[in-house]
Amino acid sequence: MSLSLLKPEIETILSSEETVDSKLENICHVLKQNVKHYDWVGFYFKNGDKPELKLKTYAGKPTDHIIIPFGKGICGQVAVSNENFLVEDVSAQDNYIACSIDVKSEIVIPLFVNGENIGQIDIDSNTANAFTQEDKNFLVWLNAEVAKLY
Ligand code: SME
Secondary structure: OOHHHHHHHHHHHHOOOOOHHHHHHHHHHHHHHHOOOOOEEEEEEEOOOOOEEEEEEEEOOOOOOOEEEOOOHHHHHHHHHOOOEEEOOHHHOOOOOOOOOOOOEEEEEEEEEOOEEEEEEEEEEOOOOOOOHHHHHHHHHHHHHHHOOO
């Protein structure tokens, strides 16, 4: 499906009366349910003043990686680089934290509030080379909308 078709549903969630945490949880579930190549969807945020990320909410299989130090794995690298990171083949990455042996590709998009990288959306796919510019553009839009909650 075209990812743009999900935008109204995302907007409805974001403008609802629910808490920020349940909005983020609902977004994870909507993305995982509606996009075939999204097998795990989660939001990590900077953990207070510590140089690490903490998993806030996700849809998909449970992961052991609730805390990720800055610089470690794809997520930790994005916390430091402030850049989008599309990984076509996770097995080709040296600095990668495996959450499941099924995962083949990954995309991580930082979330900026007033220019500060406060967290990220992380999506895993069990399909190799699953992510395109369309995913990137959609997730950049999504994070800009989520940033308005903060
Ligand atoms: N693969 C990520 C770790 C998070 S899991 O995908 C949920 C990484 O390398 O940072």
